[in-house]
Amino acid sequence: MKRIIIGFLGILMIAGCSDNSKTDTPDPEQPNPDLEITEVTVNEKPEMKTLILSGFVKDPQGNQLAGVTVTTGNVTMQTNLAGAFRLDQVGVVSQRTVIHCSKEGYFNITRSLEQADEDIWEIIMYPKGESDLSTSATFTSTNATKLQIGKMKINMPQNGYRIESSNKSYTGNVTADIIYLDPNNPSFSAAMPGGDLIAVRQDNSNVSLVSYGIVGVNLSSGDGQQLQLADGKTATLTYPIPEGMDNNLPESIPLWYFNEKAGLWIEAGIAQRVGNEYTGEVKHFSYYNLDDPKRRAKVEGKVMDCKNRPVIGKKVIINHSPGITDAQGFYSITVPSGTSMTATVRSEDYGYYKNVVSHTIPALDAETTYTQNFQLPCLSSISGQIVNTCESNSASLVWLEYNGIIYEETYTKTNGLFSISSPEDYTGPATLKIRTSSENTISIDLRLNNKDLNIGIINVCEENAIGGTFIFTFPNGSTRTYEFNPSQMEGVIRLNGNTLMISSENVYLEIPDYSPEQSQYSNVSVAILDDNGNPIMIGEMNVDVNFIPEKGIYQFDITGKGNTTYNPQPGDVKGRINVYLVIDMVNHQNVTSIQDIDLPSFAPTVPTPIDLVSHVNGRIGQGVILDYKNPDVEIFNQIKKQADLLGFDILWFDDGEDSKEICYQQGDKVIQLSYDAQGFTLIGSPDDEDYYFEIMILDDCKIDFEEGRSVHSNKMILKQWGHINRTSQLHKKEKQ
Template sequence: MTRKILWLLTCCTLLLAACDKRMVTVDNPPETTSPSTGTPPISDKKIQAGVQGIVTDASNNPIAGARVLCGEQNMLTDQYGSFRFQDISITEAAAVVTVQKAGFFNGIRTFRVTATGREQFVQIQLLPKATAGTFDATAGGVIGASNAQFIFVPNQVLDASNKPYKGKATLTYAFINPERDDFADIMPGDLRAVNDKNELVALQSFGMMALELQGDNGEKLHLDGINNVTFRMEIPATLRQTAPATIPLWHFNESTGLWQQEGSAEKMGNSYVGTVKHFSFWNCDAQFPIVNLKATFKDDKNNPLANTAVQITRNNNSSTYGYTDAAGEISGLVPANEQVTITIKDKCGEVIFSKKAGPWSTDTNAGTFNITINPQSRLSFSGKVTTCDGAAVTKGVVNIQVNGVHYAAPILNGNYTASILRCETTTATVTLNPVDETANKMSTTTFQAAPGDYTRDLQACDAIQASTVTLLLEGQNTTFITPTDSILFSYHKSDTASANYYLISAAQKTTPSSQLNMELPDIKVGTSVAPYFSVSMSGNNYYGQSVNITITSTGVAGEYVEGSFSGNIQKMQGGTLVPISGSFKVRIE
């Protein structure tokens, strides 16, 4: 995804104190402003690019089996918490990746695509849903979390049918701590916003929270959109002196990937107090003028530093992070007319580069920054790439996978070189896949590597065959074939061995696209039942758990799994069962 420069800070929350004589109550709410209206002031132009990323929990452990949606495609994260869309149609100015996992709030990242065909990178940390409290929806009530309090009026909670809910309503809540180093991985979007004048601005946050309502049986509830919920949030100690007396409120618009101004909050003591009429992600933010910054980061060997976190710090010590793309480039918003500090840390958190830059009054390309890296803080690969006859490969690329994250090194005059930031305390599973684009040949080798420099000469000898998936559904034959379409094979490992599975995903690159997701419990020759099977086609969605998968041929990484499938699948529009059949030949990665 792209390495956006996201601007943040944030505000926490606190219990309403009865002794506060300026307390905002249901009968004495703060003043509010109307939400912004009109078309968002940002281009909706589509562009073809690749997107990959990592999904983790609060302890930085990978989350496997999370559903990732981007453009018209979706897939599951693998055992490394990684995902990859190789070529999809996304919005150039504001592409959005959404991650869904039971027990967590949605993780959402917005970013600017750096270039057509360029693979972007994002890292997303999911917030667990925690119960803040329960109240009688008919009577209303007061809910106090560890650092927040919320006042509900009677009968303002509705069910899915938009009728007043009569049972116990549960508030699930997550506080997004502004002082965490990984705040940029947690918060939704990239803190670009549309204000009440329909202007695109950037935000410095003094508070962020995620809110949802559930019924007795876990069903999703919502507010009526008419009555207010009053909240009070404590301002973090490091931000209290600079926190404005009145601050705009912003909610996150998941359809645009941008924050949207709606209302305001008042500073009372060490807290902000305000009201909201609907629940989502909410943010207390000051806005500031922005320019777009591009910059490229390379190591001392002139290799692009791909998928690398770049920190931008303002003079008021507020910071944000963006991630470089496959070419080591960032593209994102920074404050106009301010000098900032650009910092890069290795995977162990040690600063390896820091430099003052700016100020900029207009959109700027700051050029290339070269960074000297300790060999023990990186994985470096280099060597020759030859054909089966020993001749130098003149056109191609070496695809590199490190613990599920992909990198690419172009082959120049028969040689390749790449540097990847790592932490000196860990080893990684590395796969090198040289591709000879002239002869349409490749090879694959996998090994374990600790940080350091590695010389690996490679040969591209195996013919590259297209991956294909065909299906017959309701009289319609559909064929997916690479490279015209996207077909991916991935392995998903759970803590429970019986929950391990493989996933074949196929999607057309056109919009709207047809797509298929098929889980296999194993890739051994034989017949089994797919744990999950879904198809989206011609505006219809189909799901099933009674589709038989027959594997006729398999192999190791770089080879192909082949077979067929047949059974019944449920059409969601109407609920009828319809037959489905097809075949597949997919390269194992």
């Protein structure tokens, strides 16, 4: 299923942008201006699910944005040179996929839609600075300040700021990056956060919103720390009434803030009408939406071509809300009730066809479903299959170029299959572009003639593509394939120069007698796990190891017999895995002097003796990991007090009854403290005794400041690197 979302998620229902907006019916539940709004608590915890999500990130001019950090749940990756990303696990919050995109110099974007497999999203990120949508201003915190972009006004308080991570009061210069979205601006839907303007009222009911304008404010200090309004302080937002939306105005309209963790708009206040403006107060900054809540309705139907064949993976737009057709051509879109709308399949979304098909959707009653089918002209298609003959990952990015136009960007299926439509009425030369998972680009010259074109199998050899494939062959001749996509492979750990292991949620492989001079190993324990940590395959394998230093990649060729959940009888196993070398680690026991440790200069005072010191180096950074056998939790508390005084930002703090973990970060400097009352066993330690407390101190760590997660991987990986030399519960399960 393909779903394309444009903008900060361009999903909104705007009564004022429709010619027949005068027929819109008011919502019966108007806000009480005297009622104190109590923000509801919603689920913010993501559940990792195995769903394929691909996407493309661009700027407003359509230029591809490389190096965008894309985060969902505990997985983080970066867009490639084509601005593309592909995830095979996504964070789902209350049945909605939630992803976050960030890039220095751009406004962050959070996307949220109902979960779906094989989705393809298109995302546009807007730059900070001066534009028709945004502005930036710096002022001193000791003065009350009025900010303005267009007719949107923000009154900031005097002496009313705190550092978001530490909650300490802040005095100094404040930089405000502001984006204001007028519903009449053509870029409104392209710059709005969220997914479908689904919101939660204070009574926990779900509604759809009709927007009168959105403002986003990001506050930062002179040294880049994120700021918020201090407790007890408020800012005043004054929204202009958008042109064409000034009929039958209510005296008050609710204010809604965007909860980025849940991917939902939350009712958070009330704005009163004063002349041609609405004014309300807010206690913290996020994106704030001045919106009229409507009970929800639904529009659905099928999109077929002239031969009554389903049109697959194409976008239907109802005002600003998209729905994507599935394998049967079916689409479904949630819309606000009481608002007349137009449903369209746009020219640019279907081969640039000329006679655009649109239908008028009448104002609907709440909780009703309206059926609207489409019949579109027939278009020819280009199809084929990418096959990686080196037994690595076949997933690839595919698009068509003709007359200087980049057209129909899409990801193949995991097995490399793809199909894209040809532009209507174009005949002549074109180029099919393929970008493989290891960033190699293949060009195939075509000549389009308005007929279906099947290219067949396109063989590529991606020996170094990150990821891997296992093929299981059983005694009855049947086979089963298990493929690893790049985001599943976290990295290789090299311990004391003589132990090599893959650290991944889905693969366990450890070579305890590794030597760089030796490439072949036998009786190597290998396990493949599902996303819940349950084994899919376990066996003792033959493994050929090849390190490619110029790419920093380890390549493992694996053969042997293994027990699988696919078949009761053992089967032959053949596979290849390519993963990055992420960290080198060297351990030292019973260190009694701080002078024997190469501590980073910003390190807190650490207690001695230290039962195990691990010097680390690699993509995760340079520094030390210190482990203690003392079970006293007060050691954790004492070091935490020191670290709190450093002024670092807190990336996360897990404060459990039996276990505690906190991670601090400033720039590329990281301190992580971990305590476990149950104890943990260390990989590489000569004894089997339990350790209880760990300090990780890293410099030159590749951590994204705003997201608080590793640029190269994700928050869970950073936490895992902090535990690299301990046998985690996952590894214990893998060994059993």
